[in-house]
Amino acid sequence: MPSEQKALFLESKQGRFVVSSTPKPTSPPAGELIVKIQATALNPADWKIQAFGVIYEKYPVILGYDIAGDVEEVGEGVVGFQKGDRVFFQADFLNEYAGFQQYARVRADFVAHIPKQLSYSQAASIPLGMATAALGLYVNQPSGIGLNPLFESSKDYSGQAALVIGGSTSVGQYVIQLLRYIKFGHIITYASGHHSEYLKSLGATHCIDRKQVPLTQLPEVVKKLTAKPVKVVYDVTSEDIESQSVGYGILTDDDGRMVLAAESKLQDGDGNGNSKKTVVRVFGFILLPVNDEFGKIMYKKLNKLIEDGHLVPNRVEDLPNGLGGIVDGLERSKKDQVSGVKLIAHPQDTS
Numbered sequence: 001m002p003s004e005q006k007a008l009f010l011e012s013k014q015g016r017f018v019v020s021s022t023p024k025p026t027s028p029p030a031g032e033l034i035v036k037i038q039a040t041a042l043n044p045a046d047w048k049i050q051a052f053g054v055i056y057e058k059y060p061v062i063l064g065y066d067i068a069g070d071v072e073e074v075g076e077g078v079v080g081f082q083k084g085d086r087v088f089f090q091a092d093f094l095n096e097y098a099g100f101q102q103y104a105r106v107r108a109d110f111v112a113h114i115p116k117q118l119s120y121s122q123a124a125s126i127p128l129g130m131a132t133a134a135l136g137l138y139v140n141q142p143s144g145i146g147l148n149p150l151f152e153s154s155k156d157y158s159g160q161a162a163l164v165i166g167g168s169t170s171v172g173q174y175v176i177q178l179l180r181y182i183k184f185g186h187i188i189t190y191a192s193g194h195h196s197e198y199l200k201s202l203g204a205t206h207c208i209d210r211k212q213v214p215l216t217q218l219p220e221v222v223k224k225l226t227a228k229p230v231k232v233v234y235d236v237t238s239e240d241i242e243s244q245s246v247g248y249g250i251l252t253d254d255d256g257r258m259v260l261a262a263e264s265k266l267q268d269g270d271g272n273g274n275s276k277k278t279v280v281r282v283f284g285f286i287l288l289p290v291n292d293e294f295g296k297i298m299y300k301k302l303n304k305l306i307e308d309g310h311l312v313p314n315r316v317e318d319l320p321n322g323l324g325g326i327v328d329g330l331e332r333s334k335k336d337q338v339s340g341v342k343l344i345a346h347p348q349d350t351s
């Protein structure tokens, strides 16, 4: 009889979330780890899957895509990890690999050690947001716009400007930092004004207050801030046709590249198929075969990039009540009541 653990199940398509017992994963196959989950982050994807019935066909499912915890068991052939190591990683879509439970399986190639200065909560704020930012900006098409496919430190885009629409989102904060890492000359972000100082600490050179400046005025405000060509626009807001088309208009005609975190609502380029601009809809899932090579490079580098101060995690808010606290947290995210922080649950605190 395998030992039990607690997990938060989405019972059925668009159904209820329920905490219940389920077998604890044990005896990892070759190349995998079992991790005791100390912190797991909430993402808008979690409530969207529940509300819209997307992605999964077989239920019940366990959601949750960001995990930080302790290595519990090590599979054959795994090098570099041992029982007790503090680790973080992006979770997979299969129940045994998911975040909203007390133990999970993971492929060791896509795991990083938690840097000394980070808590479990801070580490759990990184995987999905960072992957969405890095894949969109750095890898070649179809996943991204190809600015730094090998995640090198030598890239230099100082002659160019970038605009991040939704810079205070979890993803947006990583986008800003990854633009700074490749030395964009101007990094302009559109977000609520009270986040300006924080976003500047992450690398934004200019912040435009979205509560003061309507989207329609964004092009002229950006033009006043920079004479550099706007090479990159990363739109992290949801399915907002207005922000997508305003962002597209701001992009330079000379090889401008746009990343969308949501489905594109744009007509094909300039409307007649002649555009020299590139638009990519990112899917921030590092475990897709097409992202395999980049994912392994990124996970090898993450620990040092953070230890050296190139990247910092999101600010975090710890939720009470273990896995049970996730349901209220997702309601807040759905109601747009989460601003500039990542909500974190602690599965071991589940009663």
Ligand SMILES: NC(=O)c1ccc[n+]([C@@H]2O[C@H](COP(=O)([O-])OP(=O)(O)OC[C@H]3O[C@@H](n4cnc5c(N)ncnc54)[C@H](OP(=O)(O)O)[C@@H]3O)[C@@H](O)[C@H]2O)c1
Pocket: 043, 044, 045, 128, 129, 132, 165, 166, 167, 168, 169, 170, 171, 172, 190, 191, 192, 193, 195, 210, 236, 237, 238, 240, 260, 261, 262, 281, 282, 283, 284, 285, 333, 336, 338, 339, 340, 341
């Ligand atoms: N394609 C993918 O693979 C992928 C992966 C991850 C996330 N996403 C999507 O990307 C979006 C952001 O995700 P997240 O986890 O980063 O979100 P999040 O941190 O939970 O987003 C909260 C933030 O959204 C900002 N916001 C809300 N409406 C906005 C608007 N109209 N314009 C600008 N900012 C706005 C708020 O900004 P203020 O505080 O400044 O008001 C708030 O700080 C979600 O729609 C999510 O589903 C997609």
